[in-house]
Amino acid sequence: MSSVQDVVSVLERAGFERLPKPLTVVGTEFDFEAAARGTKTSHDLVLVATDDVPGRRLQRLVAGLARSLDLAESRRPVSLVLLGNIAATNRSELERYARVLPIVTPTPSTQEITDALAVLLPLNLTPTELLHGSDPINEVMAVLGPLKATSDRIALVRAASGGADAVREVLRRYANEGAGWQEEGWNGDD
Template identity: 40%
Template structure:
């Protein structure tokens, strides 16, 4: 399926984040709700995500849907958080405030940029952590020799030449400021 509409772009981003698309109209506790799209998170993300399209639905329609879904979840004693993703022109702040009483509201607009969309949906998407720099073995220590800090370079050189002396050099560096103060105190006459 081609991702031509903003709703389908949101749907694609949520599917990639392991959200399961629910059939629409959405049915909860025997009541149907006409959302543009609905998704339920897979563990560990328990969210129920509704997608509302402000080009096709008025603020009043969205309010009715979100309030109804919130109440239906309460009746079912569901502990799922409710999130409303709004695509299309952004409603006024009063409408967003009203919707926020029942759901977390993410107004993504009509953005075609995938990076912008994933930024807006970041609270729903898995956290992407940077890969840590691994310093295992002598080969990686060689690569770290370009360190800017002279003390860091000294410790890397010690690790390559004499790993046993690192603890003693560390203790010496920690004691240096105190031993200099002692030497200067001895030179003073009172």
């Protein structure tokens, strides 16, 4: 499988849709090695180009595509995956029209491709419990230690799972008790 196909495969696994070749926008054809569009969380139009395309031709292709997308009133951001070693002057000109994601290795591994395309790919997060193996509230209680884990502190930490309002309510009750207030008002001598 070619490096271009490897890039497209990584994009497809992330929910991108491969576009037909040549890419046609507003009746104009653009002959990139490959193109894909985001279908879920990403709305990017991703173009893939190699060193096989001369730098000046690639600049004209990307600039022309940008103009065509403007005519079509497209809101899709454009990302250009460059496979191979392209001159820095060409790259800076390309960055006027697209986010450039270079992959310098001629035959990159899947991990190198994934790393280069990371800004386009969804994050794979795992729940905190899986990462740390315990409930965050229990971790706070462990840090407090048994001597500092008074009933008031335990109530406050447990309220954290209910959100900011629950914590405020526990703090309000704690302060009222300390001041001698009951829910109806002052409990002390005037």
